[in-house]
Amino acid sequence: MQENKTLTGGQALVRLLANYGVDTVFGIPGVHTLELYRGLPGSGIRHVLTRHEQGAGFMADGYARVSGKPGVCFVITGPGVTNAATAIGQAHADSIPMLVISSVNHSASLGKGWGCLHETQDQRAITAPITAFSALALSPEDLPELLARAFAVFDGERPRPVHISVPLDVLAAPVARDWTTEVMRRPGRGPADGASLDVAAARLAGARRPMIIAGGGALEAAGAVQALSERLGAPVFTSVAGKGLLPADAPLNAGANLCVAPGWEMIAEADLVLAVGTEMADTDFWRERLPLSGELIRIDIDPRKFNDFYPCAVALKGDARQTLEALLARLPQASGAGEAAVARVARLHEEVRNGQGPLQRIHLAILDRVKAALPADAFISTDMTQLAYTGNYAFASRAPRSWLHPTGYGTLGYGLPAGIGAKFGAPERPGLVLVGDGGFLYTAQELATATEELDSPLVVLLWNNDALGQIRDDMLALDIEPVGVLPRNPDFAGLARSFGCSVKQPQSLDELELDLRTGFGHPGVTLIELKHACAR
Known part of the structure; x- marks a missing residue:
């Protein structure tokens, strides 16, 4: 391609992805994604050929879980989207950032039922329930706005998959102007509000048997989770998604044991539970409801979690690490207590191992x-x-x-x-x-x-x-x-x-x-x- 040649929508989209820091895409080229693949050579993005679109989605998921960056896949119209839907649903359930770029039939044919190759009556309707949002680009100039919106979800909200459908004619159309360097400002996350932090800190300081449950939303807050645990003398349970937040040999690391009876029995002893970045779902605990008898404080980026199956006494909406650090700044230094909690954690591990x-x-x-x-x-x-x-x-x-x-x-x-x-x-x-x-x-x-x-x-x-x-x-x-x-x-x-x-x-x-x-x-x-x- 000559450098002075006008970019197509597909080429420009790939260049913009590279400018957002995307270095790898997973997918299978098809007749409906050729314009995306035209843009890959020279982009700096590595393409990984999978053998099924479901594999592309799962690979993007694994990439995201290990790297913390969004996983990206390219799939074709219709069967490519439906094949990838299971992987998209998995990423949605586990709050994994994933960007799925698919083609869709020509704009003039959408919803018409003309019998076009790979035609789907409403492709967005398939992915809307399992994504943060699913959108259709009606022109090449829609693409930078949609990508900016996608990365705003990944960086500023509960991270979940995003699906962008691009009609064949939009992929092939020349861009009216070169927007490939226009990376939009990516929003961050802040701590919870000060008044709520003050209330939560007072409740934590007054707790006699505090315990912490940390999930996948706390993965970037490992140091703060451990520091708060030690400050309070509070055992830390994790969900499966939060495994590894504390060193394996940390005396207050209760592990991912809330799915077995000794863990259920121990959490019932808490007079206050601080839940950090966890959905607290039955898939985490292998039972319908945890036997929580004390107060519940929740830290989450998703406000819908505060009044769901486990309504909380104090809601802290914000980034896990920043909110935990703000709590630490409001709490007194450790009093040296915690020996009983350490002994209780040791007994938990013994009970689990022997049971x-x-x-x-x-x-x-x-x-x-x-x-x-x-x-x-x-x-x-x-x-x-x-x-x-x-x-x-x-x-x-x-x-x-x-x-x-x-x-x-x-x-x-x-x-x-x-x-x-x-x-x-x-x-x-x-x-x-x-x-x-x-x-x-x-x-x-x-x-x-x-x-x-x-x-x-x-x-x-x-x-x-x-x-x-x-x-x-x-x-x-x-x-x-x-x-x-x-x-x-x-x-x-x-x-x-x-x-x-x-x-x-x-x-x-x-x-x-x-x-x-x-x-x-x-x-x-x-x-x-x-x-x-x-x-x-």
Whole structure:
């Protein structure tokens, strides 16, 4: 392309994305996105070819969870959008910043039912319920405003996906002026208002048994969470999204144990609970309602959370880190109390560890080997599988953004593509994927992307129990004769080799630990298939 040639809407959109700091997009080129792909060469943006649009969405999600930056994907009209919708829904449920740019049919045909290729009656209606907003660009000049609005959501509101549809004629149309350098001011977040902070600080200072629940909205506030915990002598529980906010060995780190009975019993003892950046959903706690008996103070960027299932006594609308720091400035220095809280946390961990059933003890034995072999800076991406369910509370993360799990939507097939996307968000970090045999087959084709694109360690630990184990167990618990839960699996080792993976099939836990260490030293993708019988 000649530099003096007028840009098309698609080319200009890609340049503007680069100026917003986008360095990676995930997607599959199609006849309806050609003008976007015209803009990629020379833009500085890396394109990652996925093998399914759902994989593109999950990769964008994993990229965002590890990097803290919005994940971006390009998808085609119609089936590209519907294929990506599950991943968009997962990101919406877990408050993940994701930008989905799709094409849509020519402006003149929209809503007409002419039978155009990939035609969808109302494409925006599909994604509107699972995005912060879904918008249609009616001209190239709409695009800078829509991108500015998207990044305002990511930076200033509860981060959730945004979908922008661009008609084919708008993608191909020349821009009237070059707006590609017009990056709009990106709003930040501030602390809660002073009056509310004063009230909250007084309540916290007067609490006898305060406890903290921190979630994914507190990921940038780890230091402030720990400082407040120590100041108050308050144990800190996290949601799965908040794992790693406190060091694993911090005496007041109660972990993600609010989904098991010892955690429920402990939180009921609090006379005041401070909830920071957490939705407090039943998917976090594995029960309909936590047994909260004390006052509740909530810090959240989303005002809709203050009067939902857990109405609060004090509402602090603002950025988690800034609001916590403002609370710390209003609280007296630590009095030296907290020994009882430390002892209570230690007893909690002992109760959780000793209270596991036979299957969970097998999981713990595996996770202990994972812990022993895992590099200090590694992340773990998990699927909806029993091994990960145990790991959600029983595996202590060493840092924030190190345990990626599809909590809210509970999507099978998430683990592998999210782990691949996370490698692009943090290429220097080794990655581990925990996936079951059922979920693996949802997105196994993304091994092609992984082996093609990655030259640093990604280990896929495939927990193969030759069953949809959780559903089978649920059926048996309800006295339902198991149906459709014992599938015939393929030769997973042969499948992985066909994609170019290194493959290991350990026959014991000792071999598993050795194979994990080998995999983390291999500059590429290693699949480790662990059979249920080998973990006993």
